[in-house]
Amino acid sequence: xxxxKNVCKRFGDKEILKGISAIMEAGKANLIIGASGSGKxxxxxxMVGLLEVDAGEILYDGISFSxxxxxxRKHIRKEIGMLFQGAALFDSMTVEQNVMFPLxxxxxxxxxxxxxxxxxxxxxxxxxxxxxxxxxxxxxxxKKRVGIARAIVLNPKYLFCDEPNSGLDPQTSMLIDKLIxxxxxxxxxxxxxxxxxxxxxxxxxxxxxYLYEGKKQWEGSNKDIIFSKDEKLNQFIFASQFLQxxxxxxxxxxxxxxxxxx
Ligand SMILES: Nc1ncnc2c1ncn2[C@@H]1O[C@H](COP(=O)(O)OP(=O)(O)OP(=O)(O)O)[C@@H](O)[C@H]1O
Numbered sequence: 465x466x467x468x469k470n471v472c473k474r475f476g477d478k479e480i481l482k483g484i485s486a487i488m489e490a491g492k493a494n495l496i497i498g499a500s501g502s503g504k505x506x507x508x509x510x511m512v513g514l515l516e517v518d519a520g521e522i523l524y525d526g527i528s529f530s531x532x533x534x535x536x537r538k539h540i541r542k543e544i545g546m547l548f549q550g551a552a553l554f555d556s557m558t559v560e561q562n563v564m565f566p567l568x569x570x571x572x573x574x575x576x577x578x579x580x581x582x583x584x585x586x587x588x589x590x591x592x593x594x595x596x597x598x599x600x601x602x603x604x605x606x607k608k609r610v611g612i613a614r615a616i617v618l619n620p621k622y623l624f625c626d627e628p629n630s631g632l633d634p635q636t637s638m639l640i641d642k643l644i645x646x647x648x649x650x651x652x653x654x655x656x657x658x659x660x661x662x663x664x665x666x667x668x669x670x671x672x673x674y675l676y677e678g679k680k681q682w683e684g685s686n687k688d689i690i691f692s693k694d695e696k697l698n699q700f701i702f703a704s705q706f707l708q709x710x711x712x713x714x715x716x717x718x719x720x721x722x723x724x725x726x
Contacts, residue, residue: 466487466488471485480506485520494656500660543620545614545623558595566614671684
């Protein structure tokens with residue numbers, strides 16, 4: 465679990481994060497959503513220590529990460545996996561070498577053990593036959609899978625995904641979402657996902673934090689969203705008439721199920 469307590473961040477006289485408190489739960493996909501410029505990336509960077517908070521606190525399983533020195537943060541950093549936008553693979557390395565890279569950097573495993581772990585992670589993301597391929601030879605969806613395999617190769621407790629669906633078609637996006645969600649539940653990972661993708665929100669949003677102009681405007685699950693009366697959230701999620709109609713239909717369906725008439 466990651467806990468944010470009144471997190472504030474400014475750049476010069478521009479206040480970006482205005483006292484955000486929220487919980488990122490273990491074994492759940494925690495989504496940070498909000499319009500462009502609302503502070504999602506800055507918040508994620510604060511959480512992994514790429515930026516320092518100006519005030520407030522970030523706790524990893526009860527331990528204050530924000531007040532630690534860089535040296536003290538090392539053992540928490542080892543437990544963090546990251547899936548970057550566009551997967552950020554090394555072009556000159558094969559798929560297998562990309563996934564093995566963190567093990568070479570941060571583990572004392574023998575080559576045989578490393579190879580076994582890489583094989584297991586690539587199998588978990590359904591990429592059994594791509595070991596010797598280079599990133600340029602595989603599709604965008606496959607690159608994301610390699611990125612996921614690399615992010616989980618060290619068995620992380622925490623997984624950060626920045627826009628995991630960017631550049632993917634809707635069907636591939638859903639497969640990637642499903643994979644991230646399955647892995648999160650399977651290994652009880654605290655997964656934090658920055659996204660603009662409304663499909664992701666509705667499909668895997670176990671826990672959602674909606675930022676509006678640097679403040680937490682709303683927090684809840686994808687099931688709560690259907691019944692939320694928060695105007696700003698509704699305008700953001702159900703922006704088109706089509707989506708508003710879909711929301712009302714789903715609302716009715718759920719109400720019917722509850723009253724036993726559906
Ligand atoms: N290093 C920086 N120096 C100054 N301003 C910054 C810096 N990083 C981010 N900002 C500003 O902080 C605000 C929030 O940026 P952030 O990237 O977190 O938005 P976002 O919600 O992730 O947007 P998007 O969805 O477009 O990625 C923006 O106004 C941005 O210009």
